[in-house]
Amino acid sequence: MNIRSAEKIGYSTIGKEVKRVDAVQKVTGQAKFVADFDMKGMLYGTLVLSRHARARVKYIDISSAKSLKGARAILTYKDIPGENQLGEVVSDMPCLVPEGDEVRYYGDVVALVAADTLKIANEAADMVRVEYEELEPVLTIEEALEGKNKVHPSGNIVISKKIRKGNVEIGFLHSDVIAEDDFYAHYQEHTYLETQGILAVFDDDCDLTIYGSMQCPYYVQEAVSKILNLPINRVRVIQVETGGAFGGKEDVPSYVAAQAALLAYHTRRPVLLVYSREADIQTTSKRHPIKSHYKIGLSKNGKINAIEVVAHMDVGAYATLSPIVMYRSLIHAAGAYDVPNVKVDIDGVYTNKVPCGAFRGFGTPQVFFAIESIVDEAAERLKVDPIELRLKNALRVGSRTATAHLLKESVGAVQTIEHVVKMSNYKTLKRHVARFNVKNRFKKQGIGVSHIIYGVSLGAAGQHLDAASALVQVHKDGSVSLHIGNTEMGQGARTVMTMIASEVLGQSMDRIHMANPDTSYVQDSGPTVASRTTVFSGNAIKEACGKIKQRMTEYFAKTRETSVNDVIFERGMVRTSDGAKRTSFDALARECDAANVKLIGTGWFRTPKLHWDPETGLGEAYITYAYATQIVVVEVDLLTGRTNVIEAHTSHDVGKKLNPVGLVGQVQGGFVQGMGYAISEDLKTDNGKILTDNFNTYIIPTVMDIPKKLEIDFVEDEFKTGPFGAKGIGEPSLMPTPAAIANAISNAIGKRIKRIPATPEYVMSLLR
């Protein structure tokens, strides 16, 4: 174990409890979200959506809509100056469905409207007449595989991926116990507080500025540049305050921006396009439903010999990010264990439903639910404690992952298990639960465990995007400006980046300001996903600040006649180690400015090269891995099927705690969102149309549902390449929860949960 306290190595900001830098703005309502923008001459945009899951568009008639007073533009595919093509990975998605082509789900966009008010825009949208020829839709994974109807001419299988490690047949042959089962994990909706929104503004120099709620400004920039046929240097994208994202604002804002930009292009007026909650839920991406079959073989001593997985993901009408989500599902499908024989096959299939895409965990909560359930089944058969079984098979330094990636450092997996056992007082807890269950007939408690691994970075399949850029400027009064290419969407990036800059420069945090990410300041820094911001942008900020500090150090040493090795930047002061020579950071900045010392610097961090073989699925899948273990206690009402989570203990290996308060916030939020996925968030569809398109029918946890006891712990097994040793937390925070809760319910009711969300209806169906 390698836990070092901040105090010991003398950090002044890193690891300390600090105030979130954007707290006041957000709490007081001053923070400006895109819907708060109100520009002179601004128009309001809206969409004309498909009215069928699958149909041929025969004719689009905009004439009457056009004549409506106050309607300023009604656009169809004919009005696209560039390519009518969206989609980050596969070019299968039009921006506006052309006549003659098919609408492929209820959220497909047929026309765009801009008007003086939103009311007029919606009225005009209703007046657009589209003649359809209805076609039989593909609505399930089974129908897709059957292939009678095709969502796209290319066929219904989008992409297939596999892992072939060792030989699972031999592994099973040598196993004493084999468990095998089917699992299904359903959709999840992001339910970010702020719906999708973009403001597109042309200036008179033919330059376009996009303001909006988003995770990935560079995706937006490229998409808009293609749609409008503009060079990238004329398209500037500024991310403004983003009210939650969770992956739902990874690729979708590119589509929203393309729509808004088209309207602005044709009207030459600013156009604000903010989705209604219903339009947002109907059209935007979801967590993928995954059907899977798991088989696991173990020796009597508890060692896992082989894991075999066959899984199918429901991609929806367009591929969007599915190929890369599938990469992550694939890599994580066999769980967090040291297993010699692994075979995974995973297919993504098109259906005439909402496209699925990125969602916190990115294709892994579904497979962790399955692997952790089957591991629990195996434990039951072996009659060993589930914790003990996980501890036996956990990854350690020297282990190899499911893709045979040799782990050389920063493997805090075992510590996370040890910590939760201790935190939860696991043995006593088991006794308490047993006693409760003896006493109660209609309410049963259960304990559930899960143990996960998470690949930090975009990984081998996303290396071409995996870099980050920073620009730092120390002004002549010592105040500091930071620019990065990754976004703040509520997760606390602004605070962590400010802390890193403060630590390096020794300048106080309140003198440092991180601007809204803006593509014009920094190079493409990849998407803000994959829990990569702290590592990637953090390293870039560290490098940029380090360059400036170096030059200020040289100036200080020269003018104060001291060695560059004896200059310390700390708490707003710059001094020799004995303190004999000292000046404030602000005063030194002023001096350096007058001496023409360069006080601006760029930082650039790129992924170390990863070797991975797509044929076998083996190799270095990610730059490093985070680990987590969770124990939850649930109470199930056997008369209603309703589950309450009453206690949870979770331990995360984060490499290094940079912002402890931020980490706790992430884990709290991740836990609650994972809980919603585990028990209540049930997306219902009818013939491909989403029925649960607002919060009255799509049920997310409320503050009343959060367990009274939610204990959070961090393991600090430092990752050398991370800034100050840090890894990531954004997604691992959610990932163990659905599996742990499902296992706890199974434990409580004595029946295996094989489908999440384990709604009351589903639980009752098992009890009947």
Added chain:
Amino acid sequence: MNIRSAEKIGYSTIGKEVKRVDAVQKVTGQAKFVADFDMKGMLYGTLVLSRHARARVKYIDISSAKSLKGARAILTYKDIPGENQLGEVVSDMPCLVPEGDEVRYYGDVVALVAADTLKIANEAADMVRVEYEELEPVLTIEEALEGKNKVHPSGNIVISKKIRKGNVEIGFLHSDVIAEDDFYAHYQEHTYLETQGILAVFDDDCDLTIYGSMQCPYYVQEAVSKILNLPINRVRVIQVETGGAFGGKEDVPSYVAAQAALLAYHTRRPVLLVYSREADIQTTSKRHPIKSHYKIGLSKNGKINAIEVVAHMDVGAYATLSPIVMYRSLIHAAGAYDVPNVKVDIDGVYTNKVPCGAFRGFGTPQVFFAIESIVDEAAERLKVDPIELRLKNALRVGSRTATAHLLKESVGAVQTIEHVVKMSNYKTLKRHVARFNVKNRFKKQGIGVSHIIYGVSLGAAGQHLDAASALVQVHKDGSVSLHIGNTEMGQGARTVMTMIASEVLGQSMDRIHMANPDTSYVQDSGPTVASRTTVFSGNAIKEACGKIKQRMTEYFAKTRETSVNDVIFERGMVRTSDGAKRTSFDALARECDAANVKLIGTGWFRTPKLHWDPETGLGEAYITYAYATQIVVVEVDLLTGRTNVIEAHTSHDVGKKLNPVGLVGQVQGGFVQGMGYAISEDLKTDNGKILTDNFNTYIIPTVMDIPKKLEIDFVEDEFKTGPFGAKGIGEPSLMPTPAAIANAISNAIGKRIKRIPATPEYVMSLLR
């Protein structure tokens, strides 16, 4: 002589005739000046000005103005949250004159008003009641020196500067001919087409953005930061299209911005403050009037032995930039000659009139008028041709300037003389003029010559500001964005920077875009003055592009298995020298992006260290010098005193022609502005109040006044430190003209012109 053509050393953009990059926007009226901004909720600002040249402010009553409907803010000195202090060099100038203090000229600002419309704002301004106690003003240099009344408590002499080179007494003792005379050069008004204007906008995060017409965004940033007591990282300054500046937008926009920012701060609404032409002429800086006494001693052979100068500058009510303008007047006072003994004394004095400041030439056209006149007087006495005399005393490599700066390279002075002699067919021209004068009784022609030197950069006294920063980004589609800290004000900086980037990267100019200067992208790059932008920002752009090119070269060489030394970037292509391996710049950018090659870079150029002694005025005054020689022919109507300039020939040593079309434009504009100063632009005052406060009374040349024959030539004596060898042109373009025209008039009428502008009235006074 060292003229090399672009072809010979193979430049593809440098030295070529290109289209001005902002031509279309400007010609079609799409270019957006600050007065074109119209933001939601925007208020209009206006000023309450002093009504006296000198008076004590007893009481300011804003109560009735405040009650006017639509008036949103009436501010006085009490409303300033930071320091009530403006002024770049000396802190002698309030933003708003406090009660109890004095107004010191007619343009002093007592209160600020913001209202829903400009009309209401002006009405409210009229309703502000100020009770004054009138005081006797100081109106002339003589009154200032007399010292009966003091403009500031510190006394009327702002600052004194001197040069002591050799011993002028001995120089005169050894001279065969001595000429001595008094000269006076008057005010000149900048008459930029666009008056001063600033838009100040607060966002909800307490950040202030200033948009405006300006030369020096970093001056504005610091001034506003002080007035509002905001850290610099919360004040962003964006220069928008600037319709002419000529030095008039060097420091003045800081004051305008402070006024607009105060109004925005108190109203929390965008405030647009655009000066009326009258307010602009009444309040903003002018070229300094300079009275001087010149004495020159020469040997019979024509060598100048000694020059002695005593000069007084009328600084006006506040020092503003006068101390640094005086530095330039001082250095240039003894002209462009190799003279062993030089003595210069120059004083700046306060008067209760408009503050004088920066103006194209920066304190030199006044002293060149004087030195070139006295040299002509000496030539007359020696009976040598004025050209011959100048050639004899001209600076060469190995010469020392008036400050004893040893010239080691890039001294094209002699070539400029030789070129104008050849261009003008000087001997024939003299015969033609003589013939004309024989034939005509009431119209007389005259030939005038001038020869000047110009110190490029801010010089020894401004070294602390003399650096420049650049940020360049190559986007993944190969399009390029440039950011610099110096401004485009019509002089063509955008075009030259784009050319430099194009030359380095081999990317075509239409794929490169230079954004509006914005303090948030680049470090303080000093003021955009002193003809320094091409050298300073040009070098910074060159360095930034060079870094990116280097990384792209390495990538190309590695992937194409060739040597980094064999990679050529040219005409949008990247290739090996034999052309066997080649790809477009755009495609290579796309590849580099996917390979995580860093495609962003900063550039930083700082002045080489200059050694100069303020006690003696000797040393390295500037990083290098530009030279020019001009011959003009005028025709004076002896009955009206009116002068027409009928022919002009001018040769400039620019080091290297980067943008030949731009250079010609600069020289044409500079010539015409110099001509206005020489003969027509006569600022008239009454008791300190400017009477000629619009173009009906302040007479600038029209297109009809431009000589039919204006021949322009460039000498290319490369300056090693300049980008591709370039020096500067902005100010030298104007500087020889007033002197040459004055000499030509003297030559025509047979009387020495001792005052400029040589208006018809003045010329008639000599003829009477």
